[in-house]
Amino acid sequence: EVQLVESAGGLVEPGGSLRLSCEPSGLRIINAWLSWVRQAPGKGLEWVGRIKSEADGGTRDYAAPVKGRFIISRDDSKNTLYLQMNSLRTDDTAIYYCTTVLVGSRWGFHLWGRGTLVSVSS
Amino acid sequence: QSVLTQPPSASGTPGQRVTISCSGTTSNIGNNYVFWYQQFPGTAPKLLIYNYNQRPSGVPDRFSGSHSGTSASLAISGLRSEDEAHYYCAAWDDNLSSPVFGGGTRLTVL
Secondary structure (H helix, E strand, O other): OEEEEEEOOOEEEEOOEEEEEEEEEEEOOHOOEEEEEEOOEEEEEEEEEEEOOOEEEEEEEEEOOOOOOOOEEEOOOOEEEEEEOOOOOHHHOOOEEEEEEEEOOOOOEEOOOOOEEEEOOO | OOEEEEEEEEEEEEOEEEEEEEEEEOOOOOOOEEEEEEEEOOOOOOEEEEOEOOOOOOOOEEEEEEEEEEEEEEEEOOOOOOOOOEEEEEEOOOOEEEEEEEEEEEEEEE
């Protein structure tokens, strides 16, 4: 069974930085496209960004609210996905989920991690 | 405000058939596949329907998806108490060049 496990989030002050990781078990990510999706407390789902496989160019795309502040990367040798979050704002407070992209789709979120809570507050 | 529009709530009694709508535009639902997700409180979303009407393995055939023009629907037949959850639709938006979600529908089984 495939499981995606995000690293622990935490409490960060506005303007601060935090890096999340996601390490799937039961799945080698080398050919996978991967995404991050977030959910503010009591709110709906919001796409954060996506990274394609290196074989497909490793292209990264971001949602407008995080573009220029967040960076998605991957280390296929460590089978790990990352989300570097900089210049954090209070409205970045959310549960962050890593997901695999459904094979054959350019974005469809397939398998999801349990999520990790990031709180941005002074 | 979400790009895709869903009713905030829906309800039904056990055994009933319930549908949840998802309304969009030609830049999203009208031109791209729709996905549906099921989310129980405190847990991660789960893929329920992809490409308008395809079910991943393990999803009961009580769940079905359809679409017409710029709208899509999720139907749940033979409603069960364990279907009580939030349901989200999603689609790629050509104008935004990103996936977009509906605001979610909370399904209550009476």
